[in-house]
Amino acid sequence: MDVTDATFSSVVLDNDLPVLVDFGADWCGACRMIEPVIHELASDLGGQAVVAQVDVDDNPQIAARYGIKALPTLMVFKDGQPVEKVVGAARKAELRARIDSHSAPSKTLL
Template structure:
């Protein structure tokens, strides 16, 4: 199950993580987000223990969405050592996200 990340937990969970972190910025009303959601859930299971996989609801948590310039959703960011190393905007195949995680493992 993908971790629910909030503005309050973002710094601890994402920026201070010793593992790569995948963050899906999404919203409940967003159709394409519903297509990416199951992929994110699969990745959270497949990379359990190797990477942190989480989701940020941009309607409820706008601070970090604004900080990282999230203008379109879904946007999936991959962080390593607190820095963005990959950005996917829109819906991509699962392999694109998996390759981005594998590149930083």
């Protein structure tokens, strides 16, 4: 899901689910390299979390607000607050673990 300066609050900050935000740009080689991983995570997570992408060139307010200095930067938000940050390309398993650590535990009936 592409997020803009205008939609960031409603999609990321006001979301009840954990949100992985991929801050990147079209010209960034490492961003293009991890794009398939980001798409796989979005598919795998279904209703457990939201995966969003922010183009920092088109949305400079968000990038400035969160001090994005290197690309890609991946941040996990929970309850409107950044709780995890990874700078540079990361493996799918690492990103999944960071998201899962902020997901609500599943409820089971006894």
